[in-house]
Amino acid sequence: MSAALENAPVQILPESHQSPPVGWPSWFRELQCAAQEEFERCPAPSRKNEAWRYSDLAALDLSSFLPATFPDGPESLIAASCGLGDVAARMVLANNRLLALDTKGLPEGVLLKPLDVAAREDEALFREFFMAQPVELGSHRFAELHRSRLESGALLYVPPGLEVDLPIEIFHWVQGAHASVYPHTLIICGERSKVTVVDSFRSADGKPAFACGVNDLHLGAGARLNYIAVQEWSDKTLAFHINSTTVAKDATSTALCANFGGAFVRGESYSRMIGEGARSEMFSLSPLDGSRQVDQRTLQDHAAPNASSDLLYLNALDDTSRSIFAGLIKVQEGAHRTDAYQKVRNLILSDTSEANSMPGLEILADDVRCTHGATSGEINEEELFYFEARGIPRSLGRKLIVNGFFQTLLERIEGCALRTYLSRLVSAKLGVSPSE
Amino acid sequence: MSNTVEKPDIAIDRSIGDFRYDVNYEFDAGIGLSERTIDYISDVKGDPDWIRQFRKDAYRKFLEKPMPTNWASKDLENIVFENIRYYLSQGQQPKRSWDEVPEEVKRTFERLGIPEQERKFLAGVEAQFDSEAAYSNIKAAVGQQGVIFVGSTEGLQKHPEIFRKWFGKVIPTGDNKFSALNSAVFSGGSFIYIPPGVKVKHPLQAYFRINAENFGQFERTLIIADEGSEVTYMEGCTAPKFETATLHSAVVELVALKGAKIQYITVQNWSANVFNLVTKRGLAMEDAEVKWIDCNIGSRLTMKYPGVVMKGRRARGEVISIALAGDGQHQDTGAKMIHAADDTASNIVSKSISLGTGRSTYRGLVHIPKHLKGCKNNTECDALLINSHSRTDTYPAISVRGQGNACQHEASVSQISEEQIFYMQQRGLSEAAAMSLAVNGFVNDLVQQFPMEYSVELKRLIELEMEGSVG
Numbered sequence: 001m002s003a004a005l006e007n008a009p010v011q012i013l014p015e016s017h018q019s020p021p022v023g024w025p026s027w028f029r030e031l032q033c034a035a036q037e038e039f040e041r042c043p044a045p046s047r048k049n050e051a052w053r054y055s056d057l058a059a060l061d062l063s064s065f066l067p068a069t070f071p072d073g074p075e076s077l078i079a080a081s082c083g084l085g086d087v088a089a090r091m092v093l094a095n096n097r098l099l100a101l102d103t104k105g106l107p108e109g110v111l112l113k114p115l116d117v118a119a120r121e122d123e124a125l126f127r128e129f130f131m132a133q134p135v136e137l138g139s140h141r142f143a144e145l146h147r148s149r150l151e152s153g154a155l156l157y158v159p160p161g162l163e164v165d166l167p168i169e170i171f172h173w174v175q176g177a178h179a180s181v182y183p184h185t186l187i188i189c190g191e192r193s194k195v196t197v198v199d200s201f202r203s204a205d206g207k208p209a210f211a212c213g214v215n216d217l218h219l220g221a222g223a224r225l226n227y228i229a230v231q232e233w234s235d236k237t238l239a240f241h242i243n244s245t246t247v248a249k250d251a252t253s254t255a256l257c258a259n260f261g262g263a264f265v266r267g268e269s270y271s272r273m274i275g276e277g278a279r280s281e282m283f284s285l286s287p288l289d290g291s292r293q294v295d296q297r298t299l300q301d302h303a304a305p306n307a308s309s310d311l312l313y314l315n316a317l318d319d320t321s322r323s324i325f326a327g328l329i330k331v332q333e334g335a336h337r338t339d340a341y342q343k344v345r346n347l348i349l350s351d352t353s354e355a356n357s358m359p360g361l362e363i364l365a366d367d368v369r370c371t372h373g374a375t376s377g378e379i380n381e382e383e384l385f386y387f388e389a390r391g392i393p394r395s396l397g398r399k400l401i402v403n404g405f406f407q408t409l410l411e412r413i414e415g416c417a418l419r420t421y422l423s424r425l426v427s428a429k430l431g432v433s434p435s436e
Numbered sequence: 437m438s439n440t441v442e443k444p445d446i447a448i449d450r451s452i453g454d455f456r457y458d459v460n461y462e463f464d465a466g467i468g469l470s471e472r473t474i475d476y477i478s479d480v481k482g483d484p485d486w487i488r489q490f491r492k493d494a495y496r497k498f499l500e501k502p503m504p505t506n507w508a509s510k511d512l513e514n515i516v517f518e519n520i521r522y523y524l525s526q527g528q529q530p531k532r533s534w535d536e537v538p539e540e541v542k543r544t545f546e547r548l549g550i551p552e553q554e555r556k557f558l559a560g561v562e563a564q565f566d567s568e569a570a571y572s573n574i575k576a577a578v579g580q581q582g583v584i585f586v587g588s589t590e591g592l593q594k595h596p597e598i599f600r601k602w603f604g605k606v607i608p609t610g611d612n613k614f615s616a617l618n619s620a621v622f623s624g625g626s627f628i629y630i631p632p633g634v635k636v637k638h639p640l641q642a643y644f645r646i647n648a649e650n651f652g653q654f655e656r657t658l659i660i661a662d663e664g665s666e667v668t669y670m671e672g673c674t675a676p677k678f679e680t681a682t683l684h685s686a687v688v689e690l691v692a693l694k695g696a697k698i699q700y701i702t703v704q705n706w707s708a709n710v711f712n713l714v715t716k717r718g719l720a721m722e723d724a725e726v727k728w729i730d731c732n733i734g735s736r737l738t739m740k741y742p743g744v745v746m747k748g749r750r751a752r753g754e755v756i757s758i759a760l761a762g763d764g765q766h767q768d769t770g771a772k773m774i775h776a777a778d779d780t781a782s783n784i785v786s787k788s789i790s791l792g793t794g795r796s797t798y799r800g801l802v803h804i805p806k807h808l809k810g811c812k813n814n815t816e817c818d819a820l821l822i823n824s825h826s827r828t829d830t831y832p833a834i835s836v837r838g839q840g841n842a843c844q845h846e847a848s849v850s851q852i853s854e855e856q857i858f859y860m861q862q863r864g865l866s867e868a869a870a871m872s873l874a875v876n877g878f879v880n881d882l883v884q885q886f887p888m889e890y891s892v893e894l895k896r897l898i899e900l901e902m903e904g905s906v907g
Contacts, residue, residue, distance in 0.1 A: 048506060049506070050506065050507050053833070054833075054835065333824075333825075336824075346836065348836065348838065348839045348841075349839065350838070350839060351806070351807065351838040351839055351840070352806065352837075352838065353837070353838065353839075354806070354835065354836065354837040354838075355834075355835070355836045355837075356833070356834065356835040356836075357832075357833070357834040357835075357845070358831065358832060358833045358834070359830075359832060359845065359847070360829070360830055360831045360832070361819075361828065361829060361830035361831075361847060361849055362827075362828075362829045363819070363821065363827060363828045363829065363849050364827050365821075365824065366821040366822065366823060366824045366826055366851050367824075367851050368821070368849060368850070368851065369848075369849070369850055370848065370849040371846070371847065371848040371849070372830070372845075372846070372847050373844070373845060373846045373847070374832070374834055374843070374844070374845040375842075375843065375844045375845070376834065376836040376841070376842070376843040376844075377841075377842045377843070377844075378839040378840060378841075378842075379839075
């Protein structure tokens with residue numbers, strides 16, 4: 001654990017089942033009532049809907065889940081909330097409540113605070129950016145559920161021109177059988193600002209849980225954001241992660257989603273290039289085993305000329321796991337000189353796993369370069385033989401090849417410490433951690 | 437190229453097919469569709485009872501099935517089923533010799549060059565005028581080998597033992613709304629049977645022609661290639677320009693038995709107010725091969741996704757597709773590859789060109805279910821956009837279960853490179869000629885897969901379309 005957190009003024013909040021820690025302002029409560037009505041009005045997903053094609057709708061049964069209660073042993077959760085060593089700030093939320101917040105390492109002017117506090121203290125900012133993008137990829141109903149049940153979350157605002165050198169770490173915990181949590185991360189990067197955020201999603205126990213999260217990233221002109229979502233829910237968690245990213249002129253966003261856990265994980269990523277020279281990099285890695293399912297839908301929406309986007313999603317599928325990838329590159333009228341790329345690679349490791357890919361293109365401008373690719377294949381026998389010839393058992397050789405498959409993606413992440421951290425997580429998940 | 441200089445719209449030359457004659461139809465089922473229309477068609481054609489029943493069941497399915505509007509073009513909503521004429525013909529029996537064909541119909545087909553084509557190299561030809569085959573002939577040499585090449589009506593009456601076994605088996609009636617509609621009112625199309633081991637040297641050919649306004653053509657083609665046989669079939673389609681929309685909705689079923697090969701070539705050049713909604717599927721048994729070569733130049737909206745079900749080991753399926761979408765046209769084409777046995781291989785190559793306000797769409801499905809080994813699929817789709825209002829979409833769906841299979845899909849969208857055009861202009865070509873050459877280069881490798889006559893024709897068509905592209 002880092003020194004920064006040990007010295008942090010840990011704020012333990014009073015136990016409360018009914019009311020959230022600070023409480024939303026009344027105008028937000030009204031929004032929540034409207035969202036509740038909208039949620040009830042929306043039809044449940046149907047496979048006839050293209051956005052839910054191939055989806056396992058039986059996995060979406062929410063009837064057994066209960067509201068999350070105040071977590072037991074908050075100190076131990078805080079103590080366990082460490083990933084990277086050196087961080088600029090750290091925030092710990094569990095069961096929809098803030099447990100700890102340390103912002104000492106942040107430059108003056110950078111805001112990192114609970115959402116409910118931000119709704120009162122920074123109302124204009126909150127109103128402008130909170131869930132401001134439409135949910136286009138099928139989970140509108142679940143986004144409304146999220147909005148209606150939201151109790152807290154993280155808001156990060158980096159003012160124009162400021163650079164935060166060290167990463168900011170945010171933890172979202174779920175604890176208790178059948179608990180439901182609504183993690184929310186809202187990041188607003190001012191013009192020419194720069195920041196790296198690691199958003200960690202963890203289960204305190206191996207019990208079934210429901211997580212329905214939203215993360216919205218807003219990049220002003222010339223901003224640079226690295227956003228890493230490390231999803232380590234228990235293998236019995238049903239999770240939704242609904243993301244939107246808006247990239248203005250000459251700004252660059254790099255977002256990586258590492259899916260290590262979850263029984264059924266639905267991830268929706270909607271990236272909009274709204275200014276010339278905007279760039280969005282969208283990465284995902286999912287080592288899947290058991291009967292886990294990852295259902296990912298993405299949209300690279302080019303609304304401005306001269307912008308670029310690059311998507312690379314990697315899945316390794318073992319046992320009876322299943323993956324769905326549906327991606328769309330949309331080039332709007334007038335978005336000339338767009339350069340968009342999209343690739344999904346499925347490494348199939350068992351006879352009972354299944355990979356579904358639906359890479360799509362919709363092009364309404366003529367001067368563009370758009371390519372997409374989808375591959376599904378198995379481990380190369382020659383590579384395995386190479387290991388065997390050097391005395392490495394076949395089973396370990398397979399794991400090393402899968403590890404290598406994911407490590408190539410990590411090379412595209414900025415920051416040595418961050419890369420090492422992610423690399424260790426991947427190796428640990430695959431059981432090939434190097435001996436210390 | 438700049439986004440400021442707008443390339444002028446390109447006019448498409450379809451003058452070859454744009455003519456029509458007034459014909460007095462002996463049989464006319466009238467406008468609109470009901471059980472009575474179906475009884476009328478069955479009475480006129482002298483259908484056996486099981487076909488009459490088949491049509492009526494299909495009609496009910498047609499009414500039940502929704503339009504595929506959740507994913508398909510909204511333009512489908514503009515089809516008014518009540519305004520369509522479902523059956524028109526001048527009499528039953530197709531003529532065997534050119535001289536017997538009625539004068540107006542003969543003029544139509546002469547303009548399309550049918551007897552001339554036949555003299556040149558075709559093994560057999562059948563020409564359909566609205567609902568029924570007007571002319572059908574097969575060269576004696578091919579007939580002696582036991583090849584059957586007749587209209588679907590004649591096939592079902594004279595060869596029921598083969599016809600009934602496979603009819604409606606590759607594409608079930610309820611596959612989609614339009615296959616149900618076809619099953620209810622089908623008329624015309626070809627029935628082909630190639631006996632075991634017979635390799636038909638020259639292509640068999642069919643022409644489809646819509647001559648009447650508001651007419652729907654619903655031909656039904658069934659080709660059965662028995663063990664070890666080989667056949668190539670070509671179809672061409674034309675229609676004059678009418679004021680109102682016309683519907684063409686065919687069903688084509690291919691059956692390639694063990695070791696057989698079927699190649700099915702389509703050059704579709706319907707006029708720009710035809711809704712072309714076609715269901716095509718082939719069944720490939722052990723070591724068999726089904727190859728669709730599909731070229732879509734005409735129509736207002738085409739929705740066509742030729743498919744191959746690879747049912748036997750080592751079966752192969754292939755779709756080669758070229759689409760050219762001009763002003764106001766939407767070419768929604770693609771392919772379906774269903775792997776249902778080990779070691780099956782499929783290949784899809786699709787190239788599309790969008791001109792003016794044209795829109796081309798690729799929609800694909802590749803399915804490799806559990807417990808299959810050694811299946812391979814390769815998909816490539818490339819799109820070329822010519823003008824700034826042109827549009828292209830790609831929507832593939834690839835589903836792979838289990839290891840031991842390999843799938844790859846690639847697609848790209850690009851524009852003709854400025855350097856290419858500049859290079860050619862430097863050497864004295866006009867911009868239009870350079871564009872035309874570049875487009876021809878883009879599709880050249882696919883065009884070469886067409887038989888010579890067609891590939892020459894296609895190149896010429898593309899040149900015509902490019903004519904006048906610079907004002």
